[in-house]
Amino acid sequence: MNKRKELIVSAISNGTVIDHIPAESVFQVFKMLELDKTNHQVYFGTNLQSKKYGRKGIIKISDTYYKDEVINKIALVAPTATLIEIRDYEVFSKVSVSIPKTIEGIAKCFNPNCVTNKEDVKTKFEVLTDETGNLKLACHYCEKTTTKNNMVFF
Ligand code: CTP
Numbered sequence: 001m002n003k004r005k006e007l008i009v010s011a012i013s014n015g016t017v018i019d020h021i022p023a024e025s026v027f028q029v030f031k032m033l034e035l036d037k038t039n040h041q042v043y044f045g046t047n048l049q050s051k052k053y054g055r056k057g058i059i060k061i062s063d064t065y066y067k068d069e070v071i072n073k074i075a076l077v078a079p080t081a082t083l084i085e086i087r088d089y090e091v092f093s094k095v096s097v098s099i100p101k102t103i104e105g106i107a108k109c110f111n112p113n114c115v116t117n118k119e120d121v122k123t124k125f126e127v128l129t130d131e132t133g134n135l136k137l138a139c140h141y142c143e144k145t146t147t148k149n150n151m152v153f154f
Pocket residue numbers: 007008009010011012013017019058060082084086088089090091
């Protein structure tokens with residue numbers, strides 16, 4: 001039998017593994033999950049080899065599990081990510097993240113004149129894909145579209 005000798009990034013006993021993150025998005029996911037503020041153990045790797053994606057990133061957070069809305073948020077910057085729940089060292093569940101059709105209160109509207117930037121109005125967007133496959137956000141309140149490079153998350 002061809003046994004794997006070790007995991008590239010240390011195994012965790014309980015918590016969440018976010019695998020197959022595009023290498024360039026690892027720090028964006030890190031920021032979204034506010035991992036600079038957690039007291040739990042966090043391991044990460046980037047530019048790791050992946051058969052499927054060439055280069056990938058991975059983040060492991062001990063003793064933390066995420067709700068669907070957080071998982072949807074991750075999908076916006078890491079649509080290829082796999083979310084794995086580890087319980088007692090075993091893979092308890094594994095799901096591919098899915099891109100939500102609409103998002104509320106997650107990202108800022110790029111338009112400085114948008115009502116969401118002037119008043120206390122929660123942002124709301126339809127999530128669209130451009131010709132090159134990149135995500136973009138169509139604002140529910142103004143005519144502007146926020147492209148991937150302009151996305152700022154709350
Ligand atoms: N993992 C972990 N701690 C454990 C068990 C697994 O951190 N106690 C991690 C592994 O490093 C891997 C992920 O959880 O990144 C999924 O584990 P597994 O399904 O065993 O790995 P693969 O078969 O390589 O997954 P895939 O084919 O989806 O890439």
